[in-house]
Amino acid sequence: MTTTGIGASVRRKEDRRFLLGKGQYTDDLVLADQTYAMFVRSPHAAAVITAIDTAAALAAPDVLAVLTGADVAADGLGGIPCGWLVKSKDGSNMVEPPHPALAQGKVRHVGDPVAMVIATSKAAAKAAAGLVDVDYDVLPAAARLDDAVADGAPRVWDEAPGNVCFDWHIGDPALTDAAFAQAARVIEIDVTNNRVAPNAMEPRAANGHYETATDHYTLYTTSQNPHLTRLLLGAFTLKVSEHKLRVVAPDVGGGFGSKIFHYAEELLVLWASRRVGRPVKWTSDRSEAFLTDAHGRDHHSVAKLAVDASGKFLGLRVHTYANMGAYLSTFAPAVPTYLYATLLSGPYDFPAIYAEVKAIFTNTVAVDAYRGAGRPEASYLLERLVDKAARELGRDPVELRRQNLIQPDQFPYQTQVALQYDIGDYQATLDLALAAIDHAGFPARRAEAAARGKLRGLGISTYIEACGIAPSALVGALGARAGLYEAANVRVHPTGGVTVFTGTHSHGQGHETTFAQLICERLGVSIDNVEVVHGDTDRIPFGMGTYGSRSLAVGGSAIVKALDKIVDKGKKIAAHLLEANVADVEFKDGQYRVVGTDRVKAFGEVAFAAYVPHNYPIETVEPGLEESAFYDPKNFTFPGGTHLVEVEIDPETGVVEVVDVAIADDVGVIVNPMIVDGQAHGGLAQGIGQALLEEAVYDAEGQLLTGSYMSYCMPRAADLPNFKVGNHVTACTHNPLGVKGVGEVGAIGCPPAVINAVLDALAPVGVTDMSMPATPEKVWRAIQAAKKGA
Amino acid sequence: MATVTLKVNGKELTVDCAPRTLLVEALREHLRLTGTHVGCDTSQCGACVVHVDGRSVKSCTMLAVEADGAALTTIEGMAQGGELHPMQAAFKEHHGLQCGFCTPGMIMSSTDLCARSATTPTEGEVRHWLEGNLCRCTGYHNIVKAVRAGADGMRGGK
Numbered sequence: 009m010t011t012t013g014i015g016a017s018v019r020r021k022e023d024r025r026f027l028l029g030k031g032q033y034t035d036d037l038v039l040a041d042q043t044y045a046m047f048v049r050s051p052h053a054a055a056v057i058t059a060i061d062t063a064a065a066l067a068a069p070d071v072l073a074v075l076t077g078a079d080v081a082a083d084g085l086g087g088i089p090c091g092w093l094v095k096s097k098d099g100s101n102m103v104e105p106p107h108p109a110l111a112q113g114k115v116r117h118v119g120d121p122v123a124m125v126i127a128t129s130k131a132a133a134k135a136a137a138g139l140v141d142v143d144y145d146v147l148p149a150a151a152r153l154d155d156a157v158a159d160g161a162p163r164v165w166d167e168a169p170g171n172v173c174f175d176w177h178i179g180d181p182a183l184t185d186a187a188f189a190q191a192a193r194v195i196e197i198d199v200t201n202n203r204v205a206p207n208a209m210e211p212r213a214a215n216g217h218y219e220t221a222t223d224h225y226t227l228y229t230t231s232q233n234p235h236l237t238r239l240l241l242g243a244f245t246l247k248v249s250e251h252k253l254r255v256v257a258p259d260v261g262g263g264f265g266s267k268i269f270h271y272a273e274e275l276l277v278l279w280a281s282r283r284v285g286r287p288v289k290w291t292s293d294r295s296e297a298f299l300t301d302a303h304g305r306d307h308h309s310v311a312k313l314a315v316d317a318s319g320k321f322l323g324l325r326v327h328t329y330a331n332m333g334a335y336l337s338t339f340a341p342a343v344p345t346y347l348y349a350t351l352l353s354g355p356y357d358f359p360a361i362y363a364e365v366k367a368i369f370t371n372t373v374a375v376d377a378y379r380g381a382g383r384p385e386a387s388y389l390l391e392r393l394v395d396k397a398a399r400e401l402g403r404d405p406v407e408l409r410r411q412n413l414i415q416p417d418q419f420p421y422q423t424q425v426a427l428q429y430d431i432g433d434y435q436a437t438l439d440l441a442l443a444a445i446d447h448a449g450f451p452a453r454r455a456e457a458a459a460r461g462k463l464r465g466l467g468i469s470t471y472i473e474a475c476g477i478a479p480s481a482l483v484g485a486l487g488a489r490a491g492l493y494e495a496a497n498v499r500v501h502p503t504g505g506v507t508v509f510t511g512t513h514s515h516g517q518g519h520e521t522t523f524a525q526l527i528c529e530r531l532g533v534s535i536d537n538v539e540v541v542h543g544d545t546d547r548i549p550f551g552m553g554t555y556g557s558r559s560l561a562v563g564g565s566a567i568v569k570a571l572d573k574i575v576d577k578g579k580k581i582a583a584h585l586l587e588a589n590v591a592d593v594e595f596k597d598g599q600y601r602v603v604g605t606d607r608v609k610a611f612g613e614v615a616f617a618a619y620v621p622h623n624y625p626i627e628t629v630e631p632g633l634e635e636s637a638f639y640d641p642k643n644f645t646f647p648g649g650t651h652l653v654e655v656e657i658d659p660e661t662g663v664v665e666v667v668d669v670a671i672a673d674d675v676g677v678i679v680n681p682m683i684v685d686g687q688a689h690g691g692l693a694q695g696i697g698q699a700l701l702e703e704a705v706y707d708a709e710g711q712l713l714t715g716s717y718m719s720y721c722m723p724r725a726a727d728l729p730n731f732k733v734g735n736h737v738t739a740c741t742h743n744p745l746g747v748k749g750v751g752e753v754g755a756i757g758c759p760p761a762v763i764n765a766v767l768d769a770l771a772p773v774g775v776t777d778m779s780m781p782a783t784p785e786k787v788w789r790a791i792q793a794a795k796k797g798a
Numbered sequence: 799m800a801t802v803t804l805k806v807n808g809k810e811l812t813v814d815c816a817p818r819t820l821l822v823e824a825l826r827e828h829l830r831l832t833g834t835h836v837g838c839d840t841s842q843c844g845a846c847v848v849h850v851d852g853r854s855v856k857s858c859t860m861l862a863v864e865a866d867g868a869a870l871t872t873i874e875g876m877a878q879g880g881e882l883h884p885m886q887a888a889f890k891e892h893h894g895l896q897c898g899f900c901t902p903g904m905i906m907s908s909t910d911l912c913a914r915s916a917t918t919p920t921e922g923e924v925r926h927w928l929e930g931n932l933c934r935c936t937g938y939h940n941i942v943k944a945v946r947a948g949a950d951g952m953r954g955g956k
């Protein structure tokens with residue numbers, strides 16, 4: 009291992025600009041002649057728009073335009089498309105309602121945009137937005153999942169009876185019935201996965217600039233995948249050819265999924281710029297973000313586990329309702345289906361599984377992928393169910409898991425729900441985590457806490473996830489309307505610098521460092537000589553962006569493929585310079601060497617010769633040293649592991665304190681351990697946040713009750729402990745780096761461990777169920793109810 | 799219109815702005831000091847923390863006119879002579895940042911904490927102090943480490 013290559017905790021190259029306050033986030037950018045947009049948004053969850061009077065707003069000072077759904081329709085803008093088609097079990101397509109950029113005729117959730125005001129200052133735009141007069145006929149709303157599926161519920165869309173978007177299934181029902189028929193015991197659970205708001209600290213922003221002279225559009229936007237945004241703008245919404253469109257996602261202040269999707273505002277600022285002839289910028293404020301960023305989770309499931317007399321899992325049956333919100337966001341249909349139900353086997357050997365998923369429209373903002381996307385929902389359901397089984401069977405939850413984990417010699421392991429896990433060692437991560445938290449010492453700690461009047465509990469979750477999303481053929485067969493490969497271009501400069509252009513996007517993940525380490529390792533150049541460029545469709549060949557922990561597994565693999573081409577071409581040049589046969593030249597430690605001799609050419613000399621080809625195999629080799637590659641993976645990658653959480657509950661107040669967290673993950677080969685640990689920490693915080701604090705709550709009328717940081721409880725420093733993070737590596741078998749992905753492990757593995765810990769702590773007082781978030785009030789009430797029942 | 803005179807990062811500056819202008823708007827929009835960020839509209843997130851006469855303040859909570867005559871330090875004024883401030887250096891060393899959006903506020907807030915206390919704050923003190931600063935990326939684990947190391951660094955220690 010070198011000090012900067014694979015396996016080194018290199019300090020991040022990108023940090024300096026952030027630490028100096030010199031990051032360039034979308035809202036930091038002010039273009040010449042900049043104007044500002046403000047949206048008029050629906051205050052109602054469901055209503056008919058009977059009239060919009062824009063005259064007063066138009067007459068207000070410094071206002072350039074006031075645009076409505078009628079203008080959108082007149083200009084022929086396309087609706088916001090959905091990128092994934094799911095079919096119901098009867099073979100019919102999902103109900104795919106239109107999603108106009110500005111509401112037309114009806115509004116369907118609080119925050120649905122109705123009009124757009126453009127002015128020369130933010131303050132003027134805001135003042136004028138208040139003057140737009142909209143008349144609504146308020147309709148009854150179907151706001152919450154349970155309300156929307158009730159008999160006689162109001163319809164969000166006329167074309168979706170029962171508010172059903174699709175009714176989908178996976179697995180083998182007959183096999184599962186047979187498994188249940190043989191069961192010694194059946195354990196049942198009813199769980200809700202709470203709706204959360206992603207809350208990247210940087211609110212979304214978009215700045216659109218149309219240049220009349222060149223008929224060219226530039227969009228600066230807070231995006232995790234600028235090429236996809238360009239593709240959707242080009243083909244569906246703005247409807248101009250991609251060569252006329254540049255999408256730039258500069259520094260982006262976190263995404264967690266919420267910045268993957270193509271949002272209406274991105275289209276609208278470009279279109280408005282064309283209309284007013286000046287650049288138009290919109291920056292969300294936090295309250296607007298709560299109303300308009302896609303939310304995450306929001307499942308209600310009932311599941312049954314069949315076990316034999318020894319505790320071996322025989323079968324699993326799951327029925328899930330998934331809330332889609334009012335419109336279908338870019339990836340939304342994939343989340344409760346292919347990203348959720350395919351993970352229901354978890355790390356366990358299940359002979360039979362059958363799952364049904366009904367996707368439901370409600371009068372709420374769209375729900376889409378949020379850190380983990382589907383996999384946290386699967387893991388939460390399964391790990392709560394397994395814990396419940398352990399309690400009902402009188403088994404130790406660790407031992408019941410150990411008995412049912414897929415064994416190392418069972419890989420590759422074909423699940424009953426479509427996936428084939430390539431490799432893993434779940435026993436090893438289980439043992440590591442148990443040791444890290446001192447599992448054996450827990451009874452003593454519990455007794456000590458009890459002496460202080462506290463209830464202490466230990467919770468476990470063993471989980472698996474699928475990441476590195478692709479392969480294209482597979483996701484295409486599953487309904488994706490795009491391919492999911494990744495692109496890279498590696499440009500070696502004449503005097504030794506290297507620029508890497510990647511189609512992934514970094515919004516905190518540290519690609520500028522991790523990817524540079526790949527170059528150092530392979531070409532032997534110093535890390536200061538490598539620059540990684542991302543986030544600009546004019547500079548990067550192509551890309552599918554960053555989500556689902558795909559950057560290194562898919563994007564890094566594309567870079568490796570490009571590096572292979574660089575090394576190969578260099579070999580031909582070196583062979584010429586060394587007057588040797590290409591077959592006799594090897595590349596190692598930054599040098600081309602004639603095998604078995606001391607005749608060498610440094611990589612830098614070869615690169616220089618490529619650009620100054622005086623002595624050069626010009627007949628057979630082109631000058632220059634730059635290569636591109638696209639990489640389409642063979643399979644998903646499958647990180648997995650064990651998360652252990654210890655909590656202490658004050659029975660007087662219901663406050664749950666997380667006192668210890670120990671996790672052991674297998675995320676494949678680790679390029680930068682410091683960054684990997686940091687990603688795990690961030691995921692854990694969001695996982696603990698979901699389990700204990702966070703929930704996006706709509707009331708029955710569809711008003712968002714948690715629309716600011718005053719009412720939506722974000723995890724703060726004092727809410728969290730330090731984390732013990734361990735790793736056990738099994739290398740992914742099908743990508744050249746052996747990497748799997750880490751960004752989501754905390755959000756997937758941790759929430760069930762927290763709730764299992766809470767229930768473990770509360771078991772002595774007779775509490776048997778707890779939903780997320782386990783707020784003090786809920787915990788306190790559960791304790792009181794149990795006391796009364798006793 | 800109001801005229802506000804400020805000493806920002808050692809430089810005397812005047813801002814002509816509407817009386818309702820927030821300090822953060824004066825910094826970001828009038829002075830183009832965009833290192834100070836806006837993460838919320840309820841004074842909860844701390845992305846906008848700057849020093850006003852040496853004390854950390856949420857600049858979205860203060861009107862620019864209230865700061866008239868004050869000495870301000872923003873994140874842009876922390877590094878001296880091309881050298882990172884010890885707190886900035888500690889954040890880099892301990893990976894206390896990911897997307898970097900909360901980072902300026904975190905640095906301004908923590909340097910105030912460490913300047914106030916005679917000894918290196920305990921982990922609990924750091925966590926308590928940072929309750930007004932949200933970070934969605936790091937889980938705070940490395941931020942807490944960084945702040946304590948930064949405190950040592952500010953005292954010239956290691």
Ligand code: FES
Nearest residue numbers: 837841843844858
């Ligand atoms: S922007 Fe000032 S506290 Fe959030």
Ligand code: FES
Nearest residue numbers: 896900933934935
């Ligand atoms: S580093 Fe992203 S919010 Fe703190």
